[in-house]
Amino acid sequence: xxxxxxxxxxxxxxxxxxxxxxxxxxxxxxxxxxxxxxxxxxxxxxxxxxxxxxxxxxxxxxxxxxxxxxxxxxxxxxxxxxxxxxxxxxxxxxxxxxxxx
Amino acid sequence: xxxxxxxxxxxxxxxxxxxxxxxxxxxxxxxxxxxxxxxxxxxxxxxxxxxxxxxxxxxxxxxxxxxxxxxxxxxxxxxxxxxxxxxxxxxxxxxxxxxxxxxxxxxxxxxxxxxxxxxxxxxxxxxxxxxxxxxxxxxxxxxxxxxxxxxxxxxxxxxxxxxxxxxxxxxxxxxxxxxxxxxxxxxxxxxxxxxxxxxxxxxxxxxxxxxxxxxxxxxxxxxxxxxxxxxxxxxxxxxxxxxxxxxxxxxxxxxxxxxxxxxxxxxxxxxxxxxxxxxxxxxxxxxxxxxxxxxxxxxxxxxxxxxxxxxxxxxxxxxxxxxxx
Numbered sequence: 183x184x185x186x187x188x189x190x191x192x193x194x195x196x197x198x199x200x201x202x203x204x205x206x207x208x209x210x211x212x213x214x215x216x217x218x219x220x221x222x223x224x225x226x227x228x229x230x231x232x233x234x235x236x237x238x239x240x241x242x243x244x245x246x247x248x249x250x251x252x253x254x255x256x257x258x259x260x261x262x263x264x265x266x267x268x269x270x271x272x273x274x275x276x277x278x279x280x281x282x283x
Numbered sequence: 284x285x286x287x288x289x290x291x292x293x294x295x296x297x298x299x300x301x302x303x304x305x306x307x308x309x310x311x312x313x314x315x316x317x318x319x320x321x322x323x324x325x326x327x328x329x330x331x332x333x334x335x336x337x338x339x340x341x342x343x344x345x346x347x348x349x350x351x352x353x354x355x356x357x358x359x360x361x362x363x364x365x366x367x368x369x370x371x372x373x374x375x376x377x378x379x380x381x382x383x384x385x386x387x388x389x390x391x392x393x394x395x396x397x398x399x400x401x402x403x404x405x406x407x408x409x410x411x412x413x414x415x416x417x418x419x420x421x422x423x424x425x426x427x428x429x430x431x432x433x434x435x436x437x438x439x440x441x442x443x444x445x446x447x448x449x450x451x452x453x454x455x456x457x458x459x460x461x462x463x464x465x466x467x468x469x470x471x472x473x474x475x476x477x478x479x480x481x482x483x484x485x486x487x488x489x490x491x492x493x494x495x496x497x498x499x500x501x502x503x504x505x506x507x508x509x510x511x512x513x514x515x516x517x518x519x520x521x522x523x524x525x526x527x528x529x530x531x532x533x534x535x536x537x538x539x540x541x542x543x544x545x546x547x548x549x550x551x552x553x554x555x556x557x558x559x560x561x562x563x564x565x566x567x568x569x570x571x572x573x574x575x576x577x578x579x580x581x582x583x584x585x586x587x588x589x590x591x592x593x594x595x596x597x598x599x600x601x602x603x604x605x606x607x608x
Contacts, residue, residue, distance in 0.1 A: 255507070283428035
C-alpha cells in the first residue's frame with residue numbers, strides 16, 4: 183500500500199519558486215547527472231508532487247547528495263529550477279525530519 | 284553505516300549561530316595571509332575572502348577524518364558529538380590537524396590575488412577581523428533560518444563599515460552575495476564582483492607567449508550560476524598561455540565532487556576521479572578557480588596532474604614576464 187500525504191504536496195506548492203510541475207519526464211536530467219543516480223531529479227519531483235511522503239523520506243540521502251552543480255538544470259527543456267527545488271526539499275526535510283532550521 | 288546527515292548539518296548550523304562560521308578559524312589563520320601586504324583597513328571597496336581559502340586545509344583534514352569514519356560503527360556517536368560541539372568547538376580541534384603546506388598554499392593564492400589586482404591598478408582595502416564567512420554551506424544544505432540570520436548580520440556589518448563594493452575571491456562567496464543575500468537581506472545593494480571579472484575588465488596587456496599550455500577546469504558555481512567562463516580564459520591567454528578544454532568545460536563543466544566531502548566522502552572521491560580522467564586526457568597542467576576544486580582534484584589526482592589555482596598561474600606568468608624584461 184502506498185500512503186499519500188496531501189500535506190507534503192501542499193507545503194511544496196506553497197514554496198516560492200518550486201516549479202517541478204513543468205517537468206515532462208524527458209530524462210535529460212537523469213542522463214546528465216554526474217552522480218549517475220537513476221532517480222534524480224525527475225522521479226523525485228513526481229513523488230513529491232504526488233505526496234508520496236514515505237518514498238521521499240527514503241530518498242533523503244540522495245536529496246542531500248545532490249551536488250547542486252546545475253548540469254541538469256542548464257539543459258532542462260522545461261526550465262525546471264532543479265537545484266533550487268532540491269534546496270527547497272532540503273529545507274522541508276531539515277525542518278520536518280531533523281529539527282533544523 | 285553512512286555518515287549521519289542530521290547531526291553533521293546540526294554542527295554546521297550550531298557553529299554558524301554560535302561561532303560565526305561553519306568551521307571556526309583562529310584570527311591568525313583567517314588573517315595571517317595579509318601579513319606584510321599593508322592592505323588599508325576597510326574602505327568602500329574591499330577584497331572579501333569569506334575565509335574560504337583559509338578554511339581549505341582544515342576542511343581537507345576533516346574530510347579525511349570523515350572518510351575514515353564513513354561506514355564505521357562510530358557514526359552512531361555523531362549525535363553526542365553535536366551535543367559536545369555546542370560547548371566546545373570540536374571542528375576547531377579537528378582543524379588543528381590541517382596541513383601547514385596547504386595553509387601556505389591558500390595564503391599564497393590570496394597574496395597572488397592581491398598582487399594581480401594591484402598590478403591592474405585596482406584600489407581596495409581589507410576588513411581584517413571584521414570579515415565574516417558568508418554562509419554558503421548552511422545555505423546550500425537548506426537551513427534557511429540560520430542562514431538568513433547570519434546573512435543579515437554580515438550585511439549589517441558591511442553597511443556599518445561603509446562598504447559599497449566587494450571583490451570576492453572564490454565562486455561560492457560570490458554566489459552567496461549576488462544570489463542568496465538579496466533574497467534574505469532587505470535592500471542589499473552592495474556591488475559584488477569576482478576578482479576574475481575585475482581583472483578581465485581591466486583588459487590586461489597581452490604578454491609575450493610563454494612556453495606552456497593549461498587545461499581549464501571550470502567551477503560549476505562560476506560557470507552555471509555566475510556566468511564567469513570567458514574571463515579566466517581571457518586572462519590565461521593574455522598571460523601568454525595556450526588554453527586547452529577538457530571533455531566537459533565552460534557551461535558544461537563537470538563537478539569536482541567537492542560538495543559531497545562532508546557527508547559522502549567516498550562518493551566525492553568517485554566524482555573527482557571521473558573528472559581527473561577527463562582533465563588528464565587533455566594535459567598534465569590543470570588550472571582551477573575554486574579552492575574546493577583545487578583540493579578535491581589534487582586529492583584524486585595524486586602525481587598524475589599538476590593542479591594550480593588560476594591566481595598562482597597568472598602571478599607566475601607575470602613574474603616570468605617581468606624577470607625577462
